[in-house]
Amino acid sequence: MNTHDTPSPVPHPYVGMWVTADGHIRQELLPNGRYDEARGTRRSAYTGNYTVTGDHLEYVDDTGFTATGDVRNGVLYHEHLVLYREDEVPAHDDGR
Template sequence: MLRAAILGGTALVLAGTGHAGQALPVQQSENEEAMSQHPYIGMWVTDDGHVRQELLENGRYDEARGTRQSAYQGRYEVSGNEIRYWDDTGFTADGTFVDADTLHHGGMVFRRR
């Protein structure tokens, strides 16, 4: 069985098996390759530590709020100093990196950790 997804308009093979159960390699999209080298990848945290957002190399994010792990998950893309989010539940958001260690998003200020 072959599973695929569309990421940034590019088809992406996620995983699967071929004939006789052979494993198929995972292929990266152009966006994933670009994101794996992006300087903003990593953990971003509000000053009070309540909201923690990890920007992953594969163009996905995982956001925790308080004691609720993975409160929000989805994909993201960065263009210049702007970030755009597409949450798995359907809403979108954006933010701005004001410098290498500060992200403004959703009325909050995040710092790199």
């Protein structure tokens, strides 16, 4: 390791892909404080900045719209949405 190299900081534990149970909404929290939210087939439907304080998130999209979210028990409650880690989405009971 070069003496001028610095190790990459460990990303915040909330960084990564969050999705609704039906997969329609996908919100990626990026390590640089940006987010990118897809809705259905519409990629980057919403983009902007986010900050985390404890388990609370504050969002400001690129148009200036603001929103909030809270992580409780590993689930992200973002305004009226409930999002799960991409690899932890609960299975649907579709009656089959």
